[in-house]
Amino acid sequence: MCGITGWYRRGGRPVPREAIARACETIVHRGPDDGGIHIDGDLGLGHRRLSIVDLEGGHQPMFSADGRWAIVFNGEVYNFPELREELVAWGWKFATHGDTETILAAYVRWGDEAWPKLEGMYGLAIWDAKERRLVLARDPLGIKPVYYTLQQGGIAFGSEIRTLRALSGPEGIGLDFTVDERGVHDFFMFGHVQKPRSIWREVRTLPPGHVLHIGPDGDPEIRQFWRPRFEVRQGLSETEWIEETRHWVSETTKRHMLADVTVGAFLSGGVDSSAIVASMARHATAPVKAFTMGFPGTSIDETEAAVRIARHLGCEHITLPLEPQDAGIMLPEVQRSHDEPCAATAAVPVWHLSKLAAEHVKVVLCGEGSDEIFAGYKRQRTALAAARTGPFLRMLEPVLSAIDRAPGMGGKRLNYLRQNARRFRQSAMLENNYQRFFQGTQISTPWVREELYEPGFHARQESDHPFDDLEREYFGFSGARDLDPLAQFMLADLTVHMPASLLNRTDRGSMAHSLEARVPFLSHKLVDWALTMPRNMKLRGKVGKYALRKAVEPWLFPGALDERKLGFQLPFAEWFSGGFASFAREAWTSSGASKSGYLRQDAVEKLFAEHAAGLANHGRILYAIAMFSCWWDQTFDAR
CATH class of the missing domain: 3.40.50.620 (HUPs)
Structure with missing residues (x-):
């Protein structure tokens, strides 16, 4: 497991070694055991290593025997011993005993057909010095990250965004980083930025199961080499x-x-x-x-x-x-x-x-x-139930909406139940389980965001049919609607x-x-x-x-799996009703985020007050506000 970074400026413009060194310094935590840099004119590669396999022989960047190919690799490939035997038979003479050289040999041997053969997790870059061609690849499920930015005619990449920001320095070479309002909206809607976007307009993630090729000129080519396929197998008991x-x-x-x-x-x-x-x-x-x-x-x-x-x-x-x-x-x-x-x-x-x-x-x-x-998710089962009850709830919608508009009353538990019931009804009204997925994974509802967002920000980012829009964005490809409801979710x-x-x-x-x-x-x-x-x-x-x-x-012993599993999470409702709320409020009030132009200060205070009074469970969005406030100050040094 490691961290990688690199910059292919193209056009013969040299990459300063100091820039790659700065980028590597930002990810020492990913690889405290070793580090390496390779500069080849307008191409620079950097690596930090956490030694797990082949402790003595895994230094990176790693090169082919003839010097044509170089690789920096973050991750682990678990079937490399089997692949290695096949590559030895083909004629590759290995100088190391780990998975990194195996990946390099596999790519030289099979090209992009190598990626589905690798069982494991990886974010990597391979450089072809002869063709002046850079390849980025990410594992099928996206276990390991690859961020990249296309600026000034070149491409920079890294395991974390901080490597990209570190490339700018006293050499007079700077990259742009502008907050992406869509990413901010993603965050307050879901608790994270939806990929391939990032919080920066200029930075994207390489999608899982994809490979990117970029040569000395022209635009990069991005191809998908793996995708999930729901093809039920019959005949087994x-x-x-x-x-x-x-x-x-x-x-x-x-x-x-x-x-x-x-x-x-x-x-x-x-x-x-x-x-x-x-x-x-x-x-x-x-x-x-x-x-x-x-x-x-x-x-x-x-x-x-x-x-x-x-x-x-x-x-x-x-x-x-x-x-x-x-x-x-x-x-x-x-x-x-x-x-x-x-x-x-x-x-x-x-x-x-x-x-x-x-x-x-x-x-x-x-x-x-x-x-x-x-x-295994409860939200998957809830979506199926919502789809079944949709026609019945549509008939009762006028009555149920009137109950929604009534003031909160009846104690914390009843108010939380009423809040959840309203979300369930909204889910039932949606068209399919792609839309119910987005509705079920949001951390704030459309009516909360309408109050929370500054009017201009809300008008630019929130549509009348947000889940329909997201379905088209992520699942508009041919055949997506043909899957059964559970498979969709x-x-x-x-x-x-x-x-x-x-x-x-x-x-x-x-x-x-x-x-x-x-x-x-x-x-x-x-x-x-x-x-x-x-x-x-x-x-x-x-x-x-x-x-x-x-x-x-x-x-396991009898009954070991009978207890209700609640998942790896924070007890938001309980903690925000106690002292934890003070940490979140302090993060918000003392942060420059409160003046960033995205959220209304009075609306944030109202969320804290409603949660404390038990009128609604706002734990998830309050936690998001606290984390956004921390990020804002760490990024812009607002204080």
Whole structure:
């Protein structure tokens, strides 16, 4: 696991070595063990290394024997030993023992046909000195990031946006970075910027499963080499599906344990992380080091469930409590690790738990991705219910709207229920599950944003049919409407929410502490197989991840997976009703963000007051306001 950066200025304009060195300095946390720079006229490559495999021989940039090709690579490829055998037979003479040279050889051998052969996570750049051609590639699911900017006739790229901003310096070469209002709107709507946008108008992300080629002249070419395909396979019994699930999880986890250092795991007590840790325990030669986050005194604390599972599996188990005052204090540091505003629900827990884990191991395995490929989200089931009840609710809409307009009353719980009911009705009125996906993942509603936004900002960004517009933007391609309703929602979770939010906070939170986080469920080969599973093996009544649960049961004690799983999140409603709200309010009131022209100050104060009084649950949007305030001050030094 590492960090990469580079700049291809083109046109014979030299890249200053000092600029690449500055960019590398900004991502030392991603690779504190080693670093390297390569300058070839108008091309510069930079690398920071976290040594995991081939500890002595993995220095980058790495070159082919003839010097024509160079690579900088961030990630891990777990099937490189098998690929290496094939490439040796072809004639490549390896000088190292890791995956980086294997990737380079694979590209030289197969070109873009190499990418689907790689099982793992990667964001990388390959330079062809002979053709003066640069290639950027990103893994199929978007586990590892690649940001780029096309400016001044060239392209700059990096694992984090901060590398791009560091390229400008005293050499008199500057790049532009202008806040993208659409990115700001994305953030207050979803808690993150929707990719491929970034918070900067000039910066984009390379989409998952895509490769970019750029030569000495002309525009870059971007091609897609992998996409999720929902093609149900018939003819297997329930027992056979469960056995296949058990085999895939076990073998994929085993491959993800490949390392020359100790590998641990995050354990929450739910089916996802329990499946990973149980698989690790079956393959490991020593007790698995498992790390758990707790929220003492809250309704979402799952420490006891994790303790019981860790004890059953014989793990070396370490728990870490997170109190409201601790979370408030670390908010600025968490935000600083993300480069652009981030209000992901698990950003603080992942950052805090990664800090603990990094004191013991350099690699952890995580359970992310299971909900996306096995239909585990409650919001997926809610969308299906909304679609079924839509016709009935349309008949009652006049009465229900009148209830909405009534003043809040009846206590906090009743007001929260009424707020959720209004969202459910809105979901029922939508046309399909792509639109319900966007409605279900938003952290603020259209009526909240109408009050919250400054009028001009609202008029420029908020349309009358926001979910319809988003559906056209992301799912307007041929065949998208042909998928069944559950597959529509799963596709949206897999391709939109996961790389923009879930994987983004996992990468930033772990790498902030030089910790490599691996996600076995998101091996694209496992994803390809899982998407052939029939619906009733994923969703059985109100139970999601049915086949996975049945597959894991023999590895655990009876009843281990019966408890309600709440996910890796912050207890927003409870914390914002207590002292945590003061941290958020202080971040807002003392920040230049309050004068940025995006949000109305009186509307923000009203949100705090309504939440404190129990009239509505505004925890998610208040958290977003706090994180945006931290980002604004860190970026513009407003104070």
